[in-house]
Amino acid sequence: MKYIFFDAETYYRQQDYSLKLMTPVEYLLDPRYELLGMAFAEGFDGKPFWVEPEDVQDYLRKNNSGVIFISHNMLFDGCLLSYRQGFIPPMMACTLAMTRAVAKQKLGLLPSLAKTAAFLGLPPKGTFIAKMSGVTLAHLRANKEFHQNFREYGMHDVWLCREIFLTWCVRTRQFPISEIPILDNVLRAAVVPQFQIDIPVLEQHLEDVRQQKTDLLISAGIADKSELMSNNKFADLLRRFGVEPPTKVSPRTGETTYAFSKQDLGFLELETHENPDVQALFAARVGNKTTLEESRTERMIAIGKLPWPNQKTQGWLPMPLRYSAARTHRLGGDWQLNVQNLPRRSPLRRALIAPEGHAVVATDSSQIECRMTATMCSAWTLVGQFERGEDVYASFASMIFNMPIDKSKHPTERFVGKQAVLGLGYGLGWLNFIRRLAIDSKNQIGKMIAVPEATGRHIVNLYRVTYKEIAIMWDTLGTKGLHVLVNGGESWQCGPVVIEKNIIHLPNGMKLYYHDLQWADNEWTYDTGYEGRKKIYGPKILENIIQSLARIVTMEAGVRIRQRVRPWALQAHDELVFVVPMADAPTVRQICLEEMTVRPVWMPRVPLAAEANIGTNYADAK
DSSP states (O other): OEEEEEEEEEOOBTTTBSTTTSOHHHHHTSTTOOEEEEEEEETTTOOOEEEOHHHHHHHHHTTOSSEEEEETTHHHHHHHHHHHHOOOOSEEEEHHHHHHHHHHHHHOSSOOHHHHHHHTTOOOOOOGGGGOTTOOHHHHHTOHHHHHHHHHHHHHHHHHHHHHHHIIIIISOOSOGGGHHHHHHHHHHHHSOOEEEOHHHHHHHHHHHHHHHHHHHHHTTOSOTHHHHSHHHHHHHHHHTTOOOOEEEOTTTOSEEEOOSTTOHHHHGGGGOSSHHHHHHHHHHHHHHOOHHHHHHHHHHHHHTOOOTTOSOOOEEOOOEETTOSTTOOOEEOTTTOGGGOOTTSHHHHTEEOOTTEEEEEEEESSHHHHHHHHHTTOHHHHHHHHTTOOHHHHHHHHHHTSOOOTTTOHHHHHHHHHHHHHSTTOOOHHHHHHHHHHHHHHHHSSOOOOOHHHHHHHHHHHHHHTHHHHHHHHHIIIIIHHHHHHOSSOEEETTEEEETTEEEOTTSOEEEOEEEEEETTEEEEEOSSSOEEEEOHHHHHHHHHHHHHHHHHHHHHHHHHHHSOOOSEEETTEEEEEEEGGGHHHHHHHHHHHHTOOOTTSTTOOOOEEEEEESBTTTTO
16 A cells, blocks of 8 residues: 555635635635645655646655555545545545544633644744735745745645654554444545435525524514523523423532523423413424524525536535544534434435436444443343343333233333333433433423332333443442553553553553543543543443443444445444445345444444435435
């Protein structure tokens, strides 16, 4: 494999045309786009060199096989190669993404080249780019000395990129080379868009969202929208209707604050308040406080209408994914689109369509975290139920309600069993279980299930007694596991992971980091580096481990499916989504089911299961 490090330099204007103001796809497809040149470095010791814009394509064509292209922001640079140069790199990697995976607890989620270089003790990144606002290629070539300084700046960036790669992947091996095919898949979802956009569906949805917001304000009798946007004013509005606003203790400040989040049960109960005016007030607050659906729809429409170079078609939507966005290395969304979190009932999913003659195949792991938790904790009764294909939710619901529960005859009771089996594996207490049950039932089945305190306590205690091995693992991780994390000494092999001071080693070579562990106010906390301090205790350690392991299983399945079919079009949580020729869809569906249920060598007894569906759009394939 040949390694090529590169950095693309493009025209920008600080006032109105820059990546600080636009998404990468909007920036790259804008008429003002101009390539100013690229710096390259071949291999691990080749001297960096500069290629002028008119010679870039010839250079790329000579390196279209057996090559891995690496930059410090490949989510942008790879899209530039694809959208503007018509070149799809055979393999891609990104040192920004690698740095995020290795050092986000120190550098945050967007570790720039300058920050990363300083962190590693490398020579500083230059500041020449600050002089380039509004500078075109013609301006550059009119000033030879200025142009030469610019080229040297670009070549130094490439040298830094290579040094970062060598540090993480070769010298310290903190980033496993085996992750590069996964990273390539993540990047490719944006670099090579596979979904087209149904613009009429989005435009109708945007109109509906706006009209709904207007209707809600009118029905609530609100003239000034600011009354809804301010927590204090919204609280006063509630009091005007004789309702005392719900409150909670802020976990961050320890002070009492209003409980106006969609995760707050007291707030959600306003939706079914006996006073219709309070119901309308709740609906207006939700419709106008949350603007994500409207802004995201607007952005998707704008991207869908962009003209693509050398193509007669419009309506392509890249799927930008952020590698290692979470502490557990799960992906996140990017470009202010967050395609990982499209609401299930939203038309946004229906607007993601397969091109003509193609189909969408979506495959999803079934209860993967629950199955892995049971296996890692040696809860063999639960493992056996999964292995035999039993209805685990109905079985546990039968114990809760002390009667046989049938999926078709007792959907509400079974839902309670489902929420218990899926939600109690990480030590959830009875009060939070009651709240989550109410919220999830409202969102998923359209009916809020409210259980009394005694029932909530009964369900949680029953789970911990029935699957006592899981509760024992919480205690073990909260004592022995935390002791090793805090004090070090001899490392501890716990199932497929190894725990040592401040680090949990995952079986694929990745790590979970727990920096600056401190004991205060009767709890252990650690510094995430970008989310402040977080509590850590036995069940939370188990949750971090299981979510990381589930991520490995899903991602590695994606690599194997790619070897047999093609790269995914989108990855979301435990789901992989492919766009394939219609005639191949049934075969691809079967391949997905096979690969998603391959048991990892480090957990051979886990009874994996998966579902896969076919549709002409993302919603239909769910």
